[in-house]
Amino acid sequence: MEIQREDLNYILQQAPLEKLEKLYKKVDESFGITVLSQPSSQTLLVPVKDPISGGEFYAGEVLVTSTIVEVNKNKGWSMVQDENEQLSLYIASLDAVFEEKDFKNEIITLCLETNNYIQEQKNILNKKVNSTRVSFDLMEG
Numbered sequence: 001m002e003i004q005r006e007d008l009n010y011i012l013q014q015a016p017l018e019k020l021e022k023l024y025k026k027v028d029e030s031f032g033i034t035v036l037s038q039p040s041s042q043t044l045l046v047p048v049k050d051p052i053s054g055g056e057f058y059a060g061e062v063l064v065t066s067t068i069v070e071v072n073k074n075k076g077w078s079m080v081q082d083e084n085e086q087l088s089l090y091i092a093s094l095d096a097v098f099e100e101k102d103f104k105n106e107i108i109t110l111c112l113e114t115n116n117y118i119q120e121q122k123n124i125l126n127k128k129v130n131s132t133r134v135s136f137d138l139m140e141g
Contacts, residue, residue: 003111005098012091013080015114020090023106027071030102033093036075037068039085071096
């Protein structure tokens, strides 16, 4: 899997916080991080498309935390689920330095490790769900 900058927000939300913090501190020591927009909580409306009428409606709201930073003249942004200021700040900072050669490989490695973890968790859940599947062939009689 090739990691793109657009993938960071989704994947890194599942990364271990201590690994994100360690990388964040390295970025801060190397370049300094300027917070342009403090981590702030907000709600987003979740749009849903009606499969029958084709119309859209809002299914509800989701709580998110958003942050904008600047590192070495590059802006970074994040939006994470729930109220999590630290996570949002760390991911925004990594987003800002994603194209820096000193950090790109470390960020990609963390993303790949985290993506493997996400896939393992999905597989575990799928096994649990599949174990509840009923075979109606056995019920004939």
